Amino acid sequence: MSNQARPASGSTRLARLTVADQVRDYLVVEISEGRLAPGSPIRELEIAELLGTSQTPVREALRELAALGLIDVRRHVGARVRDMAEQDLVDSVPVRAALESLAGRIAVSVPQPARDAIQLAYDDLLEAAEGGDPLVYAKASTEFHRSVVRAAGNDALERAWNSLGIEVMTIMATANHDGPLVEAARAHAEIVEAIGSGDADRAERVLHDHQDHYLPTTRRPA
Amino acid sequence: MSNQARPASGSTRLARLTVADQVRDYLVVEISEGRLAPGSPIRELEIAELLGTSQTPVREALRELAALGLIDVRRHVGARVRDMAEQDLVDSVPVRAALESLAGRIAVSVPQPARDAIQLAYDDLLEAAEGGDPLVYAKASTEFHRSVVRAAGNDALERAWNSLGIEVMTIMATANHDGPLVEAARAHAEIVEAIGSGDADRAERVLHDHQDHYLPTTRRPA
DNA sequence: TCCTCACACATTATCGATAATCCTTGACAG
DNA sequence: CTGTCAAGGATTATCGATAATGTGTGAGGA
Numbered sequence: 459m460s461n462q463a464r465p466a467s468g469s470t471r472l473a474r475l476t477v478a479d480q481v482r483d484y485l486v487v488e489i490s491e492g493r494l495a496p497g498s499p500i501r502e503l504e505i506a507e508l509l510g511t512s513q514t515p516v517r518e519a520l521r522e523l524a525a526l527g528l529i530d531v532r533r534h535v536g537a538r539v540r541d542m543a544e545q546d547l548v549d550s551v552p553v554r555a556a557l558e559s560l561a562g563r564i565a566v567s568v569p570q571p572a573r574d575a576i577q578l579a580y581d582d583l584l585e586a587a588e589g590g591d592p593l594v595y596a597k598a599s600t601e602f603h604r605s606v607v608r609a610a611g612n613d614a615l616e617r618a619w620n621s622l623g624i625e626v627m628t629i630m631a632t633a634n635h636d637g638p639l640v641e642a643a644r645a646h647a648e649i650v651e652a653i654g655s656g657d658a659d660r661a662e663r664v665l666h667d668h669q670d671h672y673l674p675t676t677r678r679p680a
Numbered sequence: 681m682s683n684q685a686r687p688a689s690g691s692t693r694l695a696r697l698t699v700a701d702q703v704r705d706y707l708v709v710e711i712s713e714g715r716l717a718p719g720s721p722i723r724e725l726e727i728a729e730l731l732g733t734s735q736t737p738v739r740e741a742l743r744e745l746a747a748l749g750l751i752d753v754r755r756h757v758g759a760r761v762r763d764m765a766e767q768d769l770v771d772s773v774p775v776r777a778a779l780e781s782l783a784g785r786i787a788v789s790v791p792q793p794a795r796d797a798i799q800l801a802y803d804d805l806l807e808a809a810e811g812g813d814p815l816v817y818a819k820a821s822t823e824f825h826r827s828v829v830r831a832a833g834n835d836a837l838e839r840a841w842n843s844l845g846i847e848v849m850t851i852m853a854t855a856n857h858d859g860p861l862v863e864a865a866r867a868h869a870e871i872v873e874a875i876g877s878g879d880a881d882r883a884e885r886v887l888h889d890h891q892d893h894y895l896p897t898t899r900r901p902a
Numbered sequence: 903t904c905c906t907c908a909c910a911c912a913t914t915a916t917c918g919a920t921a922a923t924c925c926t927t928g929a930c931a932g
Numbered sequence: 933c934t935g936t937c938a939a940g941g942a943t944t945a946t947c948g949a950t951a952a953t954g955t956g957t958g959a960g961g962a
Contacts, residue, residue: 476755514736518740518743521740521743521744522743525747525839525843527835527836527839533698545835546835546836549834549835549836549837550836552782552786552834552837553779553782553834553836553837553840556778556779556781556782557775557778557779557840559778560774560775560778564774612771612774612775613749613767613768613771614749614768614771614772614775614844615771615774615775617747617748617749617843617844618775618779618840618841618843618844619840620843621839621840621842621843622836622839622840
């Protein structure tokens with residue numbers, strides 16, 4: 459879905475956003491920052507008017523958000539913001555664990571260049587953490603995990619992972635999080651090492667266990 | 681995405697299909713049966729004219745197909761059928777294994793009513809196999825696996841599984857398959873039993889290993 | 903009281919037409 | 933001969949308006 463126009467981590471790739479993309483981004487921010495509360499109805503024409511566009515791109519954006527599980531759409535009736543409260547965050551953890559540990563297992567036996575992106579993403583993550591902005595950190599963290607999944611070179615895996623809407627989850631989990639970001643970032647070093655070590659079992663285990671960091675109750679393991 | 685209007689296995693739930701849904705189904709069949717070969721360009725207006733609709737529902741269908749990885753879309757340029765030859769089928773197997781084995785592990789400890797649907801889906805599958813139509817069988821098989829995933833009651837898991845486009849995969853894998861369908865159907869009995877047994881490890885293992893049936897080279901293990 | 907059903911309303915789903923964008927081709931300068 | 937750039941054509945992206953659909957409401961009967 460959002461397969462193109464995804465800015466590469468760090469670099470400023472120029473890719474003009476379509477109106478539909480902008481609407482999607484707008485809605486994601488509104489939802490993840492709580493201005494569109496769970497249960498709020500989202501009417502296509504209302505959003506269209508608000509943003510000065512027509513119904514079509516709004517509609518397209520809504521379908522994407524539905525695919526990410528951010529909203530519920532009932533045909534001919536309308537869309538509302540899903541209540542992602544704790545449940546979805548909790549639900550997504552074992553799924554992430556399953557997918558990312560699989561990615562880790564595959565990634566160790568992939569040619570080196572494919573793994574370079576992981577190191578770069580880790581550097582970006584540290585930098586973002588030092589910046590101190592939770593939103594930037596959340597995005598960098600998402601990109602790091604995405605780089606691991608991508609390194610496996612399995613399209614089906616990447617698609618499944620994308621469908622979890624990790625970015626939004628991470629933003630939501632990080633929003634109320636005022637702990638030390640740098641420390642959280644450093645927890646990812648273990649992943650880089652494990653994949654670099656070439657030990658498939660270790661990479662699998664490390665990535666599986668890492669997901670505990672994203673459980674609400676264990677959010678600040680330090 | 682295709683979250684509603686999915687006919688319940690066997691029963692004839694009345695849910696009128698929107699034009700977009702019909703277009704999607706049309707394209708899925710055309711692609712999976714090879715009439716739209718890999719690499720073929722798909723022009724929105726051409727399909728619209730062909731089916732007597734407007735561009736809008738075609739466009740919507742294409743976005744869904746892109747999300748399933750069935751086509752590649754380049755903005756302002758067009759869509760082409762992806763070459764799913766073997767690679768995507770092979771890629772999806774370990775991902776299915778990871779997701780469905782997780783589903784099995786969870787499903788064993790879920791209240792009984794949630795598991796009834798699995799038995800019903802299995803009955804439908806047997807019936808479809810006896811009918812002899814590979815297309816019907818493929819759909820029933822998909823529904824069976826979906827029922828297992830759904831039994832876990834984890835939305836994130838279900839979404840990730842849906843993103844794999846299992847239905848199309850199964851159709852494609854079954855299309856060139858003229859072996860005994862009933863035998864293939866019975867291979868699913870083991871899954872029903874394992875989940876019914878309450879043994880999480882067993883359910884996980886059975887569902888993991890079952891995926892080998894979908895490897896092209898092992899398609900007819902008998 | 904409770905149920906059924908027709909009708910009005912709110913909202914989406916679809917349409918036909920236009921605007922925006924990208925790719926290609928060919929001319930032209932270096 | 934090669935690289936750059938500017939039209940032209942093909943296709944998508946967006947628009948504004950209309951059709952189709954699901955839901956709630958209230959009248960009427962059992």
